[in-house]
Amino acid sequence: MAETGEPVAVVLLSGGLDxxxxxxLAREQGFALHALTIDYGQRHRRELDAARRIAAELGAAxxxxxxxxxxxxxxxxxxxxVDVPKEGVGEAIPVTYVPARNLVFLxxxxxxxxxxxxxxxxxxVNALDYSGYPDCRPEFITSFAxxxxxxxxxxxEDGPIVIHAPLQYMSKADIAREADRLGxxxxxxxxxxxxxxxxLPCGACDSCRLRRKGFAEAxxxxxxxxxxxxxxx
Amino acid sequence: MAETGEPVAVVLLSGGLDxxxxxxLAREQGFALHALTIDYGQRHRRELDAARRIAAELGAAxxxxxxxxxxxxxxxxxxxxVDVPKEGVGEAIPVTYVPARNLVFLxxxxxxxxxxxxxxxxxxVNALDYSGYPDCRPEFITSFAxxxxxxxxxxxEDGPIVIHAPLQYMSKADIAREADRLGxxxxxxxxxxxxxxxxLPCGACDSCRLRRKGFAEAxxxxxxxxxxxxxxx
Numbered sequence: 001m002a003e004t005g006e007p008v009a010v011v012l013l014s015g016g017l018d019x020x021x022x023x024x025l026a027r028e029q030g031f032a033l034h035a036l037t038i039d040y041g042q043r044h045r046r047e048l049d050a051a052r053r054i055a056a057e058l059g060a061a062x063x064x065x066x067x068x069x070x071x072x073x074x075x076x077x078x079x080x081x082v083d084v085p086k087e088g089v090g091e092a093i094p095v096t097y098v099p100a101r102n103l104v105f106l107x108x109x110x111x112x113x114x115x116x117x118x119x120x121x122x123x124x125v126n127a128l129d130y131s132g133y134p135d136c137r138p139e140f141i142t143s144f145a146x147x148x149x150x151x152x153x154x155x156x157e158d159g160p161i162v163i164h165a166p167l168q169y170m171s172k173a174d175i176a177r178e179a180d181r182l183g184x185x186x187x188x189x190x191x192x193x194x195x196x197x198x199x200l201p202c203g204a205c206d207s208c209r210l211r212r213k214g215f216a217e218a219x220x221x222x223x224x225x226x227x228x229x230x231x232x233x
Numbered sequence: 234m235a236e237t238g239e240p241v242a243v244v245l246l247s248g249g250l251d252x253x254x255x256x257x258l259a260r261e262q263g264f265a266l267h268a269l270t271i272d273y274g275q276r277h278r279r280e281l282d283a284a285r286r287i288a289a290e291l292g293a294a295x296x297x298x299x300x301x302x303x304x305x306x307x308x309x310x311x312x313x314x315v316d317v318p319k320e321g322v323g324e325a326i327p328v329t330y331v332p333a334r335n336l337v338f339l340x341x342x343x344x345x346x347x348x349x350x351x352x353x354x355x356x357x358v359n360a361l362d363y364s365g366y367p368d369c370r371p372e373f374i375t376s377f378a379x380x381x382x383x384x385x386x387x388x389x390e391d392g393p394i395v396i397h398a399p400l401q402y403m404s405k406a407d408i409a410r411e412a413d414r415l416g417x418x419x420x421x422x423x424x425x426x427x428x429x430x431x432x433l434p435c436g437a438c439d440s441c442r443l444r445r446k447g448f449a450e451a452x453x454x455x456x457x458x459x460x461x462x463x464x465x466x
Contacts, residue, residue: 100344111333
């Protein structure tokens with residue numbers, strides 16, 4: 001890890017806007033980036049291309065793509081042949097919830113971090129403008145850090161695993177502003193759960209709605225283009 | 234899950250003796266078994282065959298083998314091209330430790346359980362005759378259950394995720410006796426980290442040493458055959 005003299009942070013890089021901003025904040029804090037992208041059979045494959053572009057753009061020292069076929073378990077509209085809902089963001093946990101996704105992803109990120117001697121992990125979860133997923137809540141993130149510190153050699157011998165969730169208390173508008181402040185090309189990121197055949201984001205799934213609303217509230221233009229025939233958020 | 238009327242438990246089935254006994258105890262407690270085996274690129278591929286045989290023998294209703302290439306992270310003698318130590322069981326955490334393995338495996342098991350509507354998970358860890366891995370300790374298992382309950386829809390809506398670790402406080406001799414009581418053919422399981430070219434267990438790695446010592450102390454014969462030219466444990 002000492003090649004550059006900078007401490008290493010492992011960033012969970014999905015390719016979405018939040019993970020891009022979270023990774024850029026890690027870099028801003030002086031960490032060398034080891035990026036981890038998990039290919040879990042998500043229907044929105046465009047995310048993976050986005051992750052590659054972002055890792056290169058942010059100068060990640062390492063980028064590992066790990067295949068994990070969560071479709072073998074079934075149970076989510078993001079991996080199975082189930083319609084992605086387009087009716088707007090509701091109160092209940094939606095069908096796009098992937099069982100235990102952040103638990104699995106943070107565990108893999110911890111394994112990657114420990115393998116490289118790092119204890120700092122960045123994840124782009126946020127608990128405000130989110131889809132109601134239980135694994136985005138602060139109490140889960142805090143509890144995970146404690147568990148990971150107990151269950152790893154590095155946690156026991158070197159000090160606690162630190163989960164940085166810098167977007168935790170940001171709204172999507174805050175995140176859009178943060179992307180702007182950091183000078184990020186948001187067009188490199190991808191959020192849509194259900195891309196159209198023409199390669200444009202659908203504009204109507206929860207993820208598109210939250211993103212568009214955020215940029216609109218911040219009064220900023222999203223680098224990502226939406227089809228003009230979709231009604232505004 | 235209601236096909237048989239029995240509640241479902243997900244059992245983490247490595248193919249080792251401990252996971253076999255743990256799964257058999259789940260069945261004895263009246264659970265229908267959904268077995269999960271993780272192919273993480275371990276050098277001891279014989280474990281995977283053993284897991285298949287055990288799942289069939291115990292009548293598992295489902296058995297998923299999930300590929301997860303932890304070699305991409307590096308950092309362990311169990312997945313990398315590093316010599317497995319044969320000098321005996323020491324005090325420190327050994328090089329056979331796989332970074333965050335049980336954290337990752339329990340997270341995947343939780344995802345599998347939640348996908349099938351189950352909250353009961355069985356894992357064969359034990360904290361007595363073990364190799365000094367931090368992720369076998371009771372405080373880790375307890376903390377994990379709490380984290381998993383916070384980070385899943387099923388944990389939030391239906392009730393806590395329950396991690397059963399029935400071998401937690403057993404010695405290897407206790408586990409050998411338990412296998413005997415349950416009428417298990419221990420020859421179906423596989424523990425060796427470094428199988429010989431002739432297909433026999435090495436008899437000298439930590440895992441072989443602990444297993445042989447356990448059967449010897451219990452005064453029981455292991456169904457698994459060792460090469461006669463290996464010095465006794």
